[in-house]
Amino acid sequence: MANRVIPAASKLLKTLRPLNSAASSTTISAISPPIGYAEKPLQSPSGHAITAADTITDNIFNLDDADKLFASVSTPTLLRAALNLHAVAFEPLVDMGMWVMKSRLMDTPLIRDVIMGIIRYTFYEHFCAGENAVAAGRSVLELNEAGLRGMLVYALEYAGDNDSCDRNLQGFLDTVEATKSLPPSSVSFIIMKITAICPMRVLERVSDLLRWQHKDPSFKLPWKLDTLPIFSDNSPLYHTLEKPEPLTPDEERDLELVHQRLLKLSQKCSEANVPLSVDAEYSSVQPAIDYLTYSSAIIYNKDDNPIVYGTIQAYLKDAKERLLLATKAADDMGIPMGFKVVRGAYMSSEAKVASSLGYKSPIHDSIEDTHACYNDCASFMLEKIANGSGGVVLASHNVESGKLAVAKAHEIGIGKVRQKLEFAQLYGMAESLSFGLRNAGFQVSKYMPFGPIELVLPYLLRRAEENRGLLSASTQDRQRTREVLKRRLKAAIF
Secondary structure, eight states, X not given: OOOOOOSSXXXXXXXXXXXXXXXXXXXXXXXXXXXXXXXXOEEOTTSOEEOOOOHHHHHHSOOSOHXXXXXXXXXXXXXXXXXXXXXXXXXXXXXXXXXXXXXXXXXXXXXXXXXXXXXXXXXIHHHXXXXXXXHHHHHHXXXXXXXXXXXXXXXXXXXXXXXXXXXXXXXXXXXXXXXTTSOTTSEEEEEEOXXXXXXXXXXXXXXXXXHHHHHOTTOOOTTOOOOOOOOOTTOOOTTOOSOOOOOOHHHHHHHHHHHHHHHHHXXXXXXXXXXXXXXXXXXXXXXXXXXXXXXXXXXXXXXXXXXXXXXXXXXXXXXXXXXXXXHHHHHHHTOOOEEEEEOOSOHHHHHHHHHHTTOOOSBXXXXXXXXXXXXXXXXXXXXXXXXXXXXXXXXXXXXXXXXXXXXXXXXXXXXXXXXXXXXXXXXXXXXXXXXXXXXXXXXXXXXXXXXXXXXXXXXXXXXXXXXXXXXXOOHHHHHHHHHHHHHHHHHHHO
């Protein structure tokens, strides 16, 4: 979108549409710390601060010129985004909103309609791309005009039975089909959660059995398909303290249905040449998620073209070791493997579960350890794709991690990795970081959840609850947004 300069303040005010109107959904957000943590400088293992601010990196990756970063964002869009970001940064307001959404007030139709209307025209339109694939496609086009790409996320997370799973699968298939009408390469990935196409009880049972087999390799799983390593020596196994019963015939049938759904979606993505990225979820069910993901990747990742990507959550203590084991096994099998590297989005719930079972949290003990793990995983994957096959998505809102990755990419030759490397941030967040990476010549995507507001609401609530640190620690970028708006208003008046 072109930046509009309004010649008079009155004209500026008249051009502003209602808050977050559908006419413009490109959003501005914060340079934020990793989820659940406050922003702190990165440190090396020796404890010395890492700035990653060498001359070369500063020249190609500049976040200081806010006017240049936001040049493609219209003033009304910038203003609406700034208002939303200031609102979500006020934690008491977020707490009150979450309480209301979970209260009996939502059982009263009139009150529910009012509340849902407020959410729709504020937070929903800020953090979500639309109510269906067509609306999400329009948001992708707006991003494409700004030089960014879209990761389409049909934002469903849980399904209780096979009928719900089948309906959700059709939504994912329709999403892939919708990409065919969009400009080539404007959609970088289709994103899905396995819990949308597999009942949670099945994932829990399969994860228990996989964990027990890791404890006791003689334990046979007759239904198990070829896969990559799922566990490391550091992986938490406390979720399965007793030997689980084998899958019943009905459970084996349900598991086979899940396989068929994932294979059908992978095939559809392969035909459309749009990669499928499977999100990570809770550690209690992550073994089954990795098992299903890797089983599909072995079939569809061919000829240096990874179609199915797994996700590594770097805030987990076993993340790096699992990444190394999986990539080595994939190399030995001749499988080009793609990974999305994230810090993680379930920190508070993971810690609570571990504590309730009397175990230490599976998450790194310090933010410095989490930073180091993320950056080590990112560096490893950049080296790997420069010298071999596969692909990587570096999903982060952390500026220092971005600088380190930019420096590494140029060190190994950006031309070698550009088509295999994608940076990513959440839709409605970290726009200045996204634009800075775009200006530095990298492919950058926004994680774009969409779907009917009633179905996406669980996603919004979880994001609000898990991302408190991220939402409230956006001081720097909110300040930049205000400065740009002030300069534009001043230019409009004078």
